[in-house]
Amino acid sequence: MSEALELRSPAKLNLFLHIIGQRADGYHLLQSAFQLIDWCDIVGLKLIPENNIRRIKPISGVPPEHDLVVRAAQLLKDFGGISSGVEITLQKEIPMGAGLGGGSSDAATTLIGLNYLWKLDLSTATLSTLGLKLGADVPFFLFGKNAFVEGIGEKMQEISLKSQNFLVISPNQAIATSRIFQDPELTRDHAPITIDGFLASPLLNQSNDCQAVAMRICPEVKQAVDWIRRVLPDAAPCMSGSGSSVFTALDHKTDTAKLENLLQNLPKGWVGRIVRGLNKNPAYNLISSE
Numbered sequence: 001m002s003e004a005l006e007l008r009s010p011a012k013l014n015l016f017l018h019i020i021g022q023r024a025d026g027y028h029l030l031q032s033a034f035q036l037i038d039w040c041d042i043v044g045l046k047l048i049p050e051n052n053i054r055r056i057k058p059i060s061g062v063p064p065e066h067d068l069v070v071r072a073a074q075l076l077k078d079f080g081g082i083s084s085g086v087e088i089t090l091q092k093e094i095p096m097g098a099g100l101g102g103g104s105s106d107a108a109t110t111l112i113g114l115n116y117l118w119k120l121d122l123s124t125a126t127l128s129t130l131g132l133k134l135g136a137d138v139p140f141f142l143f144g145k146n147a148f149v150e151g152i153g154e155k156m157q158e159i160s161l162k163s164q165n166f167l168v169i170s171p172n173q174a175i176a177t178s179r180i181f182q183d184p185e186l187t188r189d190h191a192p193i194t195i196d197g198f199l200a201s202p203l204l205n206q207s208n209d210c211q212a213v214a215m216r217i218c219p220e221v222k223q224a225v226d227w228i229r230r231v232l233p234d235a236a237p238c239m240s241g242s243g244s245s246v247f248t249a250l251d252h253k254t255d256t257a258k259l260e261n262l263l264q265n266l267p268k269g270w271v272g273r274i275v276r277g278l279n280k281n282p283a284y285n286l287i288s289s290e
Helices: 068-080 102-117 124-131 138-143 177-182 195-200 211-217 219-231 256-263
Strands: 004-022 028-048 053-055 085-091 147-151 155-158 165-170 246-250 271-278
Touching: 004 102, 004 138, 028 102, 028 165, 053 068, 068 085, 068 102, 068 124, 085 102, 102 124, 102 138, 124 138, 138 147, 138 155, 165 219, 177 211, 211 219, 219 246, 256 271
Parallel strands: 053 085
Antiparallel strands: 004 028, 028 085, 028 147, 028 271, 147 155, 165 246, 165 271
């Protein structure tokens, strides 16, 4: 068995995000559709004999106790009673704090890879229980498939989505999720929809209840929405998660070459990509036939 892996760790889009209520403990009840996309970080894992977790080239300003890949490795190491260690590298491509789930995906990929390398053979359900301690989106990336998500994010049902390209714009502004969900103007009573209702009319249901608040407190989100509308007048831009990234689905008539040229002239610090939807988390590709 290999003692090293290099795994692709994908981002996700919230094709819609509706807030349909709030529990007595303050947690918001959500409905969303999570779409995996081929915008990926690269997580490298190499077993070492030393009994420690070694992070190569850590992200500037992120201490180990806040580094999700380090925390994921330590969590699994403790749970499995592992006496050896691991060297972790992380090639970041997914913008941080952008509503694309990059940190959660990296944590999930670390759990997936080390579960294999350390021969723990833990079930996805067990890994998800551990992953939930790291972040609400980690279980989705461990689930590994596109999903209709409900509750506070813990209820997932696999959905089949057509293969599609998306334009994603990240205006390089991190928005604190807590600030969005504490805002008094946030919509908290969106009428629930069914999975069949969403799949029958994805575009009609494409809205994000966090978007109006995000555009008010972070002008760059509105600027990203306006940028997409200028270059694609028929588009329906939607924010992903609690922001700040904005996306729109592309159809076969889109001149992607022209769009790629326009992306070269985004405002300074912004990142834009044409991405493709995935049906499966590619972190599983090297280690599983699921």
